[in-house]
Amino acid sequence: MFEQQIINGLTLGSVYALIALGYTMVYGIIQLINFAHGEIYMIGAFAGVTMVTMLGQGFFVSITVAMLVCMVLGVVLERVAYRPLRKSTRLAALISAIGASIFLQNAMMLWKGPQPVGFPQVINDAIYHIGPIEVSKVQLIILATSAILMAVLNYIIKYVKIGKAMRAASQDYDTASLMGININRVISFTFAIGSALAAAAGVLVGMYFNSVAPLMGVMAGLKAFCAAVLGGIGSIPGAMLGGIFLGVAETMGIAAGFSTYKDAIAFTLLIIVLLFKPTGLLGKPIQRKV
């Protein structure tokens, strides 16, 4: 039973991790909490549904298109809602982020209505038995897709030129531009990558729960944000760890009979971790930049 919960927790957690990565990468570079990130995830899920229902596509094409759509959306969002406020106070950008979030939710409700929309089955409901554990094919696909995406991200950040530029910019913004790094391009790239990961998460969740809804990004976004803070905001491995940790904790909590409080688990956990480690599990001690 315990092992079963671990698998279920990992499935949920890897989705939280995918979303959390976007929060943490954007925060790492421009110290902005992108409150509209949950809506990018939601729009990714709808893009996936649209590909499946209206265009009859399978899993692979649907998730790829959803990721591409959200890449563009993320880049546009930054251009329109955040870049003009780059030199203003952080509060101004934060308010703009909340505004963008509300705008996107309502735009989707206008288009699809407020009710949940069914996500047709694209993966057969095969179940595999590994010892005492049951794993559905959808779960396997979620785990594998998340693992692949995170490995690709890791590779980009470590070895690809623009990924290294992202790291440089998150460590020292001004000095990065003294290297000849075009910071605007790095920021756009960061939004593109973060949004693509969120879109993938949206499609995976839609597949898992067979439904998507215009407000699905609110709670998922908030929890993934918790995961990012839990892991240490700004830290990429932290977001991965925080997401997984949160998913497992939530699943365990539900199994232990706290299903009524399932959404509170994330926040409780966040408070407890921050009490003991104010900068998160893998966060660095706070340094004031001079």
Place this chain on the structure above:
Amino acid sequence: MLMEVNDLHVSYGAIRALTGISCTLDKGEIVALIGANGAGKTTTLRTISGLIKPAKGSITFKNMDLTKMPPHKIVAAGISQVPEGRRVFPDMSVMENLEMGAYTRKDKGEIKESLNNVFKRFPRLEERKHQLAGTLSGGEQQMLAMGRALMSKPEVMLLDEPSMGLAPMLVKEIFEIIRDINKTGTTIMLVEQNAHMALSIADRAYVLETGEVVLSGQAKELANNEQVRKAYLGED
């Protein structure tokens, strides 16, 4: 004339940091900017690099107006900076820091050549190329910051207090390296509080006080100037 700064005015909000700085840089020179804390030396260099936009004034470099260009284009145009306090990327390796220095360049072969030159100049960096920059000593970080700035193969190198916080022996070594970098064809603008050292290697110098140039001339002359000796060379 390679670069001309003309009547530069810069403010941080209500604080007026520069109130009309003018200076020039000829090809092949070492020009020093000296002055007390808060005189506006760093602000001048940051404005040249495009990190700060001036309220008034112009910076002309080979027919380009730098005040209208973003920092990354200024690097690509041939001006690199070793910032005050070194500012290496602490969580990146020495090698990655150097790669960032070559960000604007494409030719892999030429980048490799620059890297070899940097390692020749700073053998310690080669020994430590896989070490995280944040764990280097202050002197090694200064070498890394200089090596990194050389990686863009700059025509002009701006150095902001390279001697800060270093032991006297190392200061001498760093200044010798600066002189050598200059000899191999890089024009240098050097900001220093260590006026003595700066004037000893510079061709010309400008003395800044509260955002203005109060004196300028040949470095040798300034080193003998009564006023400069009193205020900046600690003699009475």
